[in-house]
Amino acid sequence: MALQAIKYDGTSLSVLDQLQLPHLVKYVPIRTVQEGWQAIREMRVRGAPAIAIVAILSLAVELRTLLTEGKLSPVADEVRTFITEKLRYLVTSRPTAVNLGDAARKFERLIAVHAKEKDSTGHSLAIAFLKEAEQMLTNDLNDNRNIGAYGAKWIVEKALLQGRKTVNVLTHCNTGSLATSGYGTALGVIRSLHSSHYLGRAYCTETRPYNQGARLTAFELVHDNIPSTLITDSMAAALLASKNSEIFAIVVGADRVAANGDTANKIGTYGLAVLAKHHGVKFLVAAPRTTIDRETKSGEDIVIEERPASEVTNIKGPLEEDVTGPLRMETIRIAAPGIDVWNPAFDVTPAALIDAIITEVGVVERGSDGYFHFDAVFDGSPNS
Ligand code: MRU
DSSP states (O other), rough: OOOEEEEEEEEEEEEOTTTTTTTOOEEEEESSSSHHHHHHTTTSSSSSSHHHHHHHHHHHHHHHHHHHHTOOOOOHHHHHHHHHHHHHHHHHOOOOOOOHHHHHHHHHHHHHHHHSTTTHHHHHHHHHHHHHHHHHHHHHHHHHHHHHHHHHHHHHHHHHHOOOOOEEEEOOOOOOOGGGGSSHHHHHHHHHHHHOOOEEEEEOOTTTTTTTIIIIIHHHHTTTOOOEEEEEEEGHHHHHTTTOOOOEEEEOOOOSTTTSEEEEEEHHHHHHHHHHHHTTOOEEEEEOGGGGGTSSSSSSOOOOBBBHHHHHHEEEOOOOGGGSSSEEEEEEEEHHHHHOOOOOOOOEEEEOOOOEEEEEEEEOOOTTSSOOOOOOHHTTTTOO
16 A cells, blocks of 8 residues: 555544654544644655645645534635745744745735635635645645656666666665655656666665654565665765665755756755766756746755754654554664754755756756756756
């Protein structure tokens, strides 16, 4: 059975609590915008597409409850204000991934247009919101499958030119079913390579300090029986240098791709891109078009979230003897007390280090000027 980070049935929403994974598979209910905001801020749900979807669905379930209980104003303008305020609040949960801000703006526009219609009421506004929210969930899954297929095709074509029958790839952080509505972006490319029998082995980094690789990506790879190996972040250079591993490509996701192709993604991505360049390994970003932010000119304009020092100084896990019984998570300090900590959650990889960006409508290769040009992806005719 496919892993599902987000469960939504039109009236209720729950998310797989990623703070408990891989030790415990437990869903937590999200009934309100406040609970949605909290789940995103605490990283019970994370990953750029999943954050946006859960934020929008948390407002959808709150609206549904108000409708059912007869507590929603019948006045269109009042409901419009209510929705707009909630959307703006949700955007404050995490700053770097653009998908959330992009979705919030899209829903704000939808509601504003709807509110202007002659017969619109508070209830019709809420119904329009709910319909679009459901559509968002379906679209994301379809987009990810397309990203997977386009990415795998691009990689296989390049690999065949070099006489390779299978490829080994390295990925970073978690970009799979747990970071999206299903299948994943960079991990979707790996899934697609695997199902078409072109994948030799997938390597995943631990992804310090939050360990999305060791906890979540490794969990997904094992779940899907994909041949895979976990490394710590500091082993990546040795892996690329090793003749045995024969890494053909590094495939990562993105939280925000600027208009020129500079890409913000999980801390450590930039270092991997530098390594890829040194070793002549393809460096690919897989992301839906909602992650491409054409309003942001370059990576310099991207706000990087800084997270608490405790994520670096401490590690969390269940006590060995409790693994089969009720889960008791322990926090252990690993750093010397008193040390200052810098904990940026993301870094920016310059476009010049990225070979191609894989979207749901095709693959965009870097232009001869060293930057990416996305007009074709938005106009419907990408170059690969
Ligand atoms: O801090 P996180 O776990 O939300 O960071 C996630 C990433 O950096 C992912 O690579 C990115 O959001 C793409 S997920 C499809």
